[in-house]
Amino acid sequence: MLTKKQLDLLEFISKRVARDGVPPSFDEMKEALDLRSKSGIHRLITALEERGFIRRLAHRARAIEIVKLPDTLAAKQPGFTPKVIDGDLPDLPPPANAMAVENVHALELPLMGRIAAGVPIESINDVPPSVAVPGAMLSGNGKHYALEVKGDSMIEAGINDGDVVVIRETSSADNGDIVVAQVEGYEATLKRYKRKGESIILEAANPAYEPRILPVGAVKVQGRLVGLIRTY
CATH class of the missing domain: 1.10.10.10 (Winged helix-like DNA-binding domain superfamily/Winged helix DNA-binding domain)
Structure with missing residues (x-):
């Protein structure tokens, strides 16, 4: 009880x-x-x-x-x-044209590079490898991709340096969502999203990092966090 x-x-x-x-x-x-x-x-x-x-x-x-x-x-x-699943990267690179089929538990998503959980960095590589992701982790319609986390600003949200986050592509977000945010057109970061009037607040989950307050036009949401994979 x-x-x-x-x-x-x-x-x-x-x-x-x-x-x-x-x-x-x-x-x-x-x-x-x-x-x-x-x-x-x-x-x-x-x-x-x-x-x-x-x-x-x-x-x-x-x-x-x-x-x-x-x-x-x-x-x-x-x-x-x-929804939080312990996993590992595949030992060998999967075929580039691997596709999801019905009743297959693991799907191949492009590992698009590194996303900053700290100071923003460029997030996308030209030729991404793939990572195996449990199909149950994917939510909603639309494209998904994976990013390796670099930094410790989201540790209190359970996201550590070296984790792989699964992102669903979207250009919109609700207050409190953890998103991939492109800042001022070229740098990307993983933060909790809040909108207040004509400002966007990108909040870390680590008291060592101050929230970033930016005008609406300086922030573009590229995706929302839907899953996490940890390599031990």
Whole structure:
């Protein structure tokens, strides 16, 4: 039996993983549950882990995998499966013309280069290799591609240096989405997106990095995060 706060936290984490492909930060959990300190979140997380609903993943910054949902939540989310998937790059390069077919679990996506989670860098290579991605990780219609993360500005969102992020191409984003943002026409970065009036705020998930506030015309959304693969 879960308390109301434990159930609320589990539901919040589940919805954010389904939406972003990564768990929320402890600060976001604290705000969502209207708690005064992160120590209360630590206690709730520990209780959920002890009851077998979540698992904290080793060597990852505040990364959480949902193992199961109680019946009351599972009924709201039919077909639930965890979205954060441990994986590895293929040993050999896949064929350049590899295509997804029905009932194939792994799809080949172009690894388009590196995306900065820190200081923006150029993100696209001319001739991308491919990376194997679980088909269940892809969400919605449209093209998808993969990028290798360089930097540590998103560690509190569970995104580490060297991770491969799966991106769905889109030119729009909602407040709170983690996006690939092209800044001033040439540099790209992976950040949490917020719009306030005629300004765009690109927020890091690391207190060492200040938010960047830019005019709307200086930022172009190129895609939204839908999944994450980690190589150990």
